[in-house]
Amino acid sequence: MNIKIRTLAKGITLIYGCVLTSVVMANTSALPPAGQICVTCHGVEGEGIEPLGPRLAGLSKEYITTQLQHFQAGVRQNATMMPMAMTLQGDGIDQVASYFSAKSPKTEVKPVIRGEQVTFSDDTARLAYQGDWSRGLPACVTCHGPSGLGGGLFPRLAGQQASYIKTQLLAWQAGTRKGDVDGMMANVANKLTAAEVDALANYFANLK
Ligand code: HEC
Ligand code: HEC
Numbered sequence: 001m002n003i004k005i006r007t008l009a010k011g012i013t014l015i016y017g018c019v020l021t022s023v024v025m026a027n028t029s030a031l032p033p034a035g036q037i038c039v040t041c042h043g044v045e046g047e048g049i050e051p052l053g054p055r056l057a058g059l060s061k062e063y064i065t066t067q068l069q070h071f072q073a074g075v076r077q078n079a080t081m082m083p084m085a086m087t088l089q090g091d092g093i094d095q096v097a098s099y100f101s102a103k104s105p106k107t108e109v110k111p112v113i114r115g116e117q118v119t120f121s122d123d124t125a126r127l128a129y130q131g132d133w134s135r136g137l138p139a140c141v142t143c144h145g146p147s148g149l150g151g152g153l154f155p156r157l158a159g160q161q162a163s164y165i166k167t168q169l170l171a172w173q174a175g176t177r178k179g180d181v182d183g184m185m186a187n188v189a190n191k192l193t194a195a196e197v198d199a200l201a202n203y204f205a206n207l208k
Contacts, residue, residue, distance in 0.1 A: 031044065031099060032095035032096060032099055033095075034087070034088055035095060037084065038100075040052070041053030041080075043055075045103050046100040046103040047103075047105070047106065048160075050161045050163065051161075051163060054161055054164040055159070055160055055161065056103070057100065057103035057104055057105045057106075058103075058104065058105035058150065058156040059150070059155055059156060060101055060150070060152055061101035062153055063150075063153050063155050064096070064097040064101055065093055068093045068096070069085075069093070070177075070178075071085035072088075075177075075178045076171075076178065077171075077177070105156070105159055107158070107159040107208035108208075109147050109158045109207055109208060110147075111147040112129075112147050113146050117129065123199070124199040124200060124202075124203045127139075127140070127200065128140045128141060128200065128203060128204070129141055136191070140157070140188075140200070140204075143184070147207050148207060153181075157207075158208060159205065159208035160204060162202050162204075166198060169189045169192060169200070169201070170189075172185050172186045172188075172190070173186075173190055
């Protein structure tokens with residue numbers, strides 16, 4: 001009798017647990033009200049819709065949060081995104097940053113660890129992996145991680161749209177994107193030639 005009751009109780013706990021888990025999962029994966037407008041340009045899975053909006057899947061919650069704050073503060077200027085960021089009031093930023101950071105980019109990349117490859121025949125890959133110390137240009141992967149997979153406040157570049165990567169590097173050169181700690185990206189972008197901007201944008205976009 002006792003055993004039966006115990007088994008029954010275990011069963012109920014299990015069912016209860018499953019229901020609870022599915023409710024919690026449904027909550028985190030459901031598009032929050034504040035995010036309804038975003039998917040028009042960024043896609044329901046944050047996959048990005050070229051040329052409307054870049055991919056958000058694969059970016060961390062803290063990175064997405066800081067960028068939305070930068071648009072709101074106007075240190076990152078973009079005619080489309082500034083008013084969009086302004087729609088996020090109260091815990092709106094937290095809602096959308098939680099939602100999109102939980103999405104994973106569909107493209108799998110096998111990371112090439114820094115130092116694994118020592119010589120590069122391709123100038124662009126060399127710049128990405130070793131930088132150019134004669135110009136004080138650090139390697140992109142020092143901050144953006146092996147194969148540009150990103151992490152924390154360093155955004156993922158691998159598989160991002162080439163056109164978007166390019167406009168961002170140009171935005172730093174033009175001074176319309178700011179707000180990153182110590183101006184590290186402006187320091188990098190200002191040392192790149194127009195041809196290198198194009199080549200690096202294509203290089204990272206094709207790592208997928
Ligand atoms: C009408 C199209 C459009 C809509 C709607 C839109 N965005 Fe954007 N979003 C863009 C564009 C274009 C950019 C690139 C801006 C730039 O070049 O700086 C962008 C950039 C971003 C970035 C920066 C990505 C990065 O890698 O740094 C974030 C984060 C973002 N959007 C979040 C949102 C959220 C959250 C919403 C909904 C509240 C939203 N967007 C609605 C078009 C849109
Ligand atoms: C010293 C560290 C550092 C190095 C080196 C670096 N980056 Fe960055 N990069 C950052 C940080 C930090 C950000 C986020 C800036 C912000 O918060 O606005 C960023 C952002 C970017 C973005 C914007 C991505 C997005 O989703 O909006 C691009 C594109 C980029 N970097 C390309 C490069 C390239 C190409 C190189 C190599 C030539 C490079 N970076 C080297 C630190 C670095």
